[in-house]
Amino acid sequence: MHWRQKFALEIGEVVVNRLRHDIFAKMLVQPMSYFHRVKLGRIISRVTSDVEALRVGIQNVFFVSLVQGGQMVVTAVVMAILDLKLFLVVLAMAPVLYMINRHFRVKLSKLTRATQESFSRVTATLAESVTGIRVTQGFVRQETNAGFFRNLLSDHSRYNLALARTSGVLTPLLELNSQFFVAILLLFGGWRTLHGDMSMQSLIQFFFLSNFFFAPVATLGNQYNAALMSMAGAERVFNMIDAKPDWEDKPSAIELPNPRSNGAAENGPMGARVELRNLSFGYVPNKRVLHEVNLVAEPGQSIALVGHTGSGKSSIINLISKFYLPTEGEVLIDGHEIRDVTSLSLHRQLGMVQQQNFLFAGTVFDNIRMSKPEATEDEVREAARQLDCLDILEALPQGFFTDVGEKGAALSVGQRQLVCFTRALLADPRIVILDEATSSIDALTEARLQKALTVLLRGRTSFSVAHRLSTIRDADQVLVLDQGRVVERGTHDELVALGGQYAELYQQFTQVEED
Numbered sequence: 001m002h003w004r005q006k007f008a009l010e011i012g013e014v015v016v017n018r019l020r021h022d023i024f025a026k027m028l029v030q031p032m033s034y035f036h037r038v039k040l041g042r043i044i045s046r047v048t049s050d051v052e053a054l055r056v057g058i059q060n061v062f063f064v065s066l067v068q069g070g071q072m073v074v075t076a077v078v079m080a081i082l083d084l085k086l087f088l089v090v091l092a093m094a095p096v097l098y099m100i101n102r103h104f105r106v107k108l109s110k111l112t113r114a115t116q117e118s119f120s121r122v123t124a125t126l127a128e129s130v131t132g133i134r135v136t137q138g139f140v141r142q143e144t145n146a147g148f149f150r151n152l153l154s155d156h157s158r159y160n161l162a163l164a165r166t167s168g169v170l171t172p173l174l175e176l177n178s179q180f181f182v183a184i185l186l187l188f189g190g191w192r193t194l195h196g197d198m199s200m201q202s203l204i205q206f207f208f209l210s211n212f213f214f215a216p217v218a219t220l221g222n223q224y225n226a227a228l229m230s231m232a233g234a235e236r237v238f239n240m241i242d243a244k245p246d247w248e249d250k251p252s253a254i255e256l257p258n259p260r261s262n263g264a265a266e267n268g269p270m271g272a273r274v275e276l277r278n279l280s281f282g283y284v285p286n287k288r289v290l291h292e293v294n295l296v297a298e299p300g301q302s303i304a305l306v307g308h309t310g311s312g313k314s315s316i317i318n319l320i321s322k323f324y325l326p327t328e329g330e331v332l333i334d335g336h337e338i339r340d341v342t343s344l345s346l347h348r349q350l351g352m353v354q355q356q357n358f359l360f361a362g363t364v365f366d367n368i369r370m371s372k373p374e375a376t377e378d379e380v381r382e383a384a385r386q387l388d389c390l391d392i393l394e395a396l397p398q399g400f401f402t403d404v405g406e407k408g409a410a411l412s413v414g415q416r417q418l419v420c421f422t423r424a425l426l427a428d429p430r431i432v433i434l435d436e437a438t439s440s441i442d443a444l445t446e447a448r449l450q451k452a453l454t455v456l457l458r459g460r461t462s463f464s465v466a467h468r469l470s471t472i473r474d475a476d477q478v479l480v481l482d483q484g485r486v487v488e489r490g491t492h493d494e495l496v497a498l499g500g501q502y503a504e505l506y507q508q509f510t511q512v513e514e515d
Contacts (some may be wrong), residue, residue, distance in 0.1 A: 004063055006348045012059035022241050025302075032323045033246050033283070040131075041124025046240050048303045049119055050233035057230025068216035068223070073215040079206060079318035083198065085207050087459050090213065093181050097217070106200055108225060111163040113234045118156040120236075125152055167225045182325040185210050203320040249327050249342050256336060256345040258430070271461035272334050272349065272430045274320060279329035281315055288327065289315050290484045297477070304464045304472045306505060307481035313465045315484075317433050320463060322346050333431075351429030355436035358419040359408030364393060367408075367419055371427035383426040389418045472509075478502065 023046055078470040080087045080423040129136065129145060138147055139447070189206060259270045292313045297303050305313040318324050319331055324340050331338045333346065359367045368383070369375045380400065384390040392415065396402040406414040422430065454474070464475065472478060473492045480488035480495065480502045488495055490503050495502035 007061045008059040012196040015058055016051050016055045020047055026241055026341035031246050037123040041127040042120045044301040045120040045123045048237045052373045053229045053233030061227045065223050069220050072216050075209055079209050108228050109333040112228045115159040116232050117185055118159050122152050220382045253342045256341040273299050279326055280326045297461050300459050301476040304475035304478045305465045312484040314320055351424035351427050352433040353420045353424050358418045359404045364403045371423045386420050432460050434464040
């Protein structure tokens with residue numbers, strides 16, 4: 001018992017640890033489209049409840065079934081040697097057990113899958129509700145959402161009860177059959193003893209052996225239920241681990257060359273040449289959001305993407321970042337098509353600041369250094385100084401070592417944005433992407449930041465998605481998008497003089513900023 005428990009616990013822990021690592025590793029390499037399809041709660045459910053169900057299968061079901069099954073096999077051999085005729089009566093139980101097992105197996109399997117799937121829905125809703133608690137309280141949705149959650153819990157409880165009722169029938173039924181066969185053995189053995197075909201000593205021996213033989217039946221019945229739970233959990237876990245990504249880097253993909261590795265960094269930042277050729281893209285098949293977009297951004301140029309919501313600005317950013325692959329056309333970085341270079345080598349040369357800034361648990365210093373783990377405190381402070389926000393970050397309660405809280409809740413929205421700016425620029429990228437990057441910063445801080453960006457973006461290729469004029473006026477090229485197509489392009493002054501769609505947008509921008 002000691003060694004069985006020791007080995008069971010060790011093996012179970014090793015397997016569970018490895019599975020959770022594999023799930024997390026698989027999740028990290030999935031493209032963005034995967035996270036649009038799979039809810040956070042389902043991923044959490046796989047890592048927690050499904051893996052734990054598999055642990056039960058390894059630690060309990062496997063070893064208990066091995067011991068109990070071994071007891072039945074050894075006892076059967078002894079019984080067959082002692083009295084073959086009575087043992088044949090015992091063997092007659094096999095078809096009965098098979099029919100019972102066959103009847104319950106399908107029903108239990110369906111209920112087990114339904115139970116675990118309903119639990120995934122519960123965890124998914126819980127994770128979503130915690131994330132969106134501001135919206136829930138802001139629109140007074142507490143009662144409505146609580147009712148919806150109660151319905152999910154009710155479904156989960158219903159499946160659990162149905163599973164318990166079915167299991168509650170199986171185990172007593174197996175026990176009843178065992179006792180029934182023991183009674184038959186006593187009647188048949190007693191009749192043989194009275195007629196002199198069997199001694200009383202042999203009957204008593206066989207009776208005790210039969211108890212050893214039938215005792216594991218009920219235990220194995222309970223283990224069967226647990227095994228079904230483990231199998232359902234294993235099925236869901238391995239479906240996630242074995243799921244093939246929508247796309248992967250080609251086996252022949254090369255590292256994107258970095259000119260700085262040749263010692264050219266001494267001459268200052270070196271931007272990348274980015275070219276879009278007849279670029280078309282759709283998040284779902286047969287529904288394009290970009291249509292034949294063409295663009296050439298020379299090293300060091302700044303490109304501004306302008307257009308109404310849904311015009312395709314963020315889609316272009318996502319394709320340049322290789323978060324998605326083009327449906328048609330090409331994206332070339334320094335003449336290399338992004339399908340032919342590894343994602344890691346591209347992302348090492350790319351810095352991004354998004355409108356929805358995200359900070360990990362830890363300090364401000366930890367979050368800034370995430371883009372360059374080996375950076376020293378002096379390097380972090382220098383990056384903040386170049387951005388002209390060093391005084392703002394030092395004014396925090398513990399300065400750079402202020403804990404940001406969950407998702408950066410301890411900082412203001414503008415402070416989180418400054419941390420993200422510093423994080424991106426600490427990496428010293430060749431391509432900088434600013435997706436509504438200054439939308440959460442007040443006008444005074446933005447004015448300071450714009451002066452720093454002018455210096456820091458010099459020599460780097462940058463793409464800015466912006467609605468503020470300050471980030472558009474100085475762009476080398478402005479692309480005006482409408483329903484996924486480039487309708488106008490040129491400098492700010494050229495497009496204003498053209499009097500087209502950009503001029504109308506510019507007039508709207510001016511009115512908004514004046515207001």
